[in-house]
Amino acid sequence: xxxxxxxxxxxxxxxxxxxxxxxxxxxxxxxxxxxxxxxxxxxxxxxxxxxxxxxxxxxxxxxxxxxxxxxxxxxxxxxxxxxxxxxxxxxxxxxxxxxxxxxxxxxxxxxxxxxxxxxxxxxxxxxxxxxxxxxxxxxxxxxxxxxxxxxxxxxxxxxxxxxxxxxxxxxxxxxxxxxxxxxxxxxxxxxxxxxxxxxxxxxxxxxxxxxxxxxxxxxxxxxxxxxxxxxxxxxxxxxxxxxxxxxxxxxxxxxxxxxxxxxxxxxxxxxxxxxxxxxxxxxxxxxxxxxxxxxxxxxxxxxxxxxxxxxxxxxxxxxxxxxxxxxxxxxxxxxxxxxxxxxxxxxxxxxxxxxxxxxxxxxxxxxxxxxxxxxxxxxxxxxxxxxxxxxxxxxxxxxxxxxxxxxxxxxxxxxxxx
Numbered sequence: 001x002x003x004x005x006x007x008x009x010x011x012x013x014x015x016x017x018x019x020x021x022x023x024x025x026x027x028x029x030x031x032x033x034x035x036x037x038x039x040x041x042x043x044x045x046x047x048x049x050x051x052x053x054x055x056x057x058x059x060x061x062x063x064x065x066x067x068x069x070x071x072x073x074x075x076x077x078x079x080x081x082x083x084x085x086x087x088x089x090x091x092x093x094x095x096x097x098x099x100x101x102x103x104x105x106x107x108x109x110x111x112x113x114x115x116x117x118x119x120x121x122x123x124x125x126x127x128x129x130x131x132x133x134x135x136x137x138x139x140x141x142x143x144x145x146x147x148x149x150x151x152x153x154x155x156x157x158x159x160x161x162x163x164x165x166x167x168x169x170x171x172x173x174x175x176x177x178x179x180x181x182x183x184x185x186x187x188x189x190x191x192x193x194x195x196x197x198x199x200x201x202x203x204x205x206x207x208x209x210x211x212x213x214x215x216x217x218x219x220x221x222x223x224x225x226x227x228x229x230x231x232x233x234x235x236x237x238x239x240x241x242x243x244x245x246x247x248x249x250x251x252x253x254x255x256x257x258x259x260x261x262x263x264x265x266x267x268x269x270x271x272x273x274x275x276x277x278x279x280x281x282x283x284x285x286x287x288x289x290x291x292x293x294x295x296x297x298x299x300x301x302x303x304x305x306x307x308x309x310x311x312x313x314x315x316x317x318x319x320x321x322x323x324x325x326x327x328x329x330x331x332x333x334x335x336x337x338x339x340x341x342x343x344x345x346x347x348x349x350x351x352x353x354x355x356x357x358x359x360x361x362x363x364x365x366x367x368x369x370x371x372x373x374x375x376x377x378x379x380x381x382x383x384x385x386x387x388x389x390x391x392x393x394x395x396x397x398x399x400x401x402x403x404x405x406x407x408x409x410x411x412x413x414x415x416x417x418x
Contacts, residue, residue: 043180043231043412044082048134048173049073050146050220051184051235054354054398055137056162057086059384059391062097062107063139063158064089065126067384070392073135073182075399079414085133087125087162094122094157098385102288103373114285122157131164132172138162142208143185143216146170147223170223177228182402183220184235186336187354189213190329193241194282194388195317198325200332207328210335221343231410233402234344236337236353241321241329243358245379246284246387248367250309251277253287256369260307263370265294267304276309280321283367284387291373350409356401357382357394 049055049071057063057071065088068074077084095117096109105113109121138145138158146169151159163172173181192206200207224232241247253260254273260266281287287307294305312318314325321329337353344351357363365380372378379387382394390398396417403414 044077044080044084046134046177046179046228047073047077047080047082047084047181048176048178048229049084049137049182049184050169050173050224051137051182052141052188053137053139053389054187054235055135055182055184056139057135057395058139059386059389060097060099061113061386061389062093062095064091064093064097064108064123066091067093067097067392068135070395071135071137072390072395072398072402073137075396076182076402076414077134079399079403079416080412084135085130086135087131087133088129089161090123090126092121092123094161095120096123100376100378100385101374102378102385103292105288105292122161125161131162132167132175133162134176136162136169136172137184138169140188141169141185142188143213143220146185146220147216170220174223174227179229180231180233180406181224181227181229182233182235183224184354185217185220186213186237186340190237190332190336193321193325193329194244194247194319196282196311196320196325197315197317198321198328199314200328207332210332210339213336214339217339218343221347225347231350231406231412232347233350233352233405233409234340235402236340236351236355237333238354238358239330239333239337240359241326241333242280243355243364244282244388245364245383246282247280247321248283248287249277250279250281252367253281253283253307253309256367259369260291260294261304264291265298265304266290267306269306269308269310272307272309276311278323279309279311280326281309282319282321286319287369288373291369348409350402350405352401352405354398357390357397360397363394 055073057068059067068086068088074084092109096107098113099108107113111120150166150168151163189208197206199205200209202212250272254268257268260268290305290307297305311320311322341351362380363382382391384391400416403416406412407414
């Protein structure tokens with residue numbers, strides 16, 4: 001994130017970067033559902049997606065056309081029998097995604113997964129792409145960015161690849177005279193919690209206080225409401241950070257201590273099973289890095305590499321959230337979700353939550369360190385290699401939740417593949 005940069009640990013570069021609306025809009029007596037459903041196919045002809053990495057199709061800590069084709073807005077439009085335009089980035093991406101297995105620590109471009117993200121290459125758009133496209137979501141975008149950030153005002157090369165000169169996400173949406181708009185914003189305001197710093201307040205605090213976020217979100221929604229869009233779906237955030245696959249409790253790591261020692265020469269410290277068993281550790285990149293270091297140490301007949309679940313303090317970017325810090329993050333998420341749901345209800349718009357995926361069965365499978373470095377799907381089939389962003393299958397679950405929310409609010413009759 002541009003607006004807040006933590007002094008990360010050296011290994012941090014490995015990953016730098018369905019509830020419906022409680023109140024449906026009133027419908028006229030005798031409304032023709034068949035007409036609404038027919039119109040439901042047509043709304044995707046002018047559908048614009050505003051959002052963050054989730055909507056952009058970011059996966060395995062990178063993005064290119066291969067992951068963009070599976071973004072949930074694209075899959076949602078296909079459920080409505082349409083193909084939306086997207087700012088397709090040529091291979092190997094911008095930045096290039098990490099490839100399996102994690103033991104290689106390499107990206108699709110051949111660059112190291114451990115390299116500083118600022119030094120990584122950024123491919124151009126695929127030939128023939130005309131901006132703006134219907135998907136204007138940008139990885140790392142805060143709500144303020146959706147309102148105010150243009151390619152000229154950002155040093156992030158993604159903005160040049162997603163937005164025309166002088167455009168923001170919101171103005172690019174307005175320029176396309178949309179019939180349908182999805183708004184997926186707010187996650188980046190909380191995402192720095194994965195670094196283990198849970199402090200909410202005004203910038204440069206890593207988490208933007210909900211009271212400061214709400215007016216910005218309201219501005220986005222006012223602009224959407226003033227556009228031609230008659231159908232809008234708002235996307236709520238996850239409920240609990242522990243639902244993210246790459247977040248693991250100390251007790252889960254302690255349960256794998258025997259395999260880590262015997263197989264990877266990593267000595268899990270006793271605190272993971274005792275005093276720090278309730279700490280939540282973002283294991284990317286901590287655990288894979290420790291495992292690779294342990295193997296290297298073994299090859300040189302050196303002692304095991306220690307791994308602790310202890311936190312370094314509330315202001316230290318240690319990738320660890322204590323129970324108190326987890327409560328802070330969950331409280332912020334609860335406040336932001338309440339705001340999103342209230343906005344959807346008061347404006348008569350559709351609503352669903354990212355919990356449709358992140359709280360779904362299989363989205364956070366048991367930690368298996370034996371295959372963490374070697375599996376093509378170390379975090380299960382629904383999550384990409386970064387343990388944070390969805391795979392194509394995970395994006396499909398989000399698309400289905402969006403379709404269900406739109407159907408229940410607007411009777412659009414979008415077919416949903418079970």
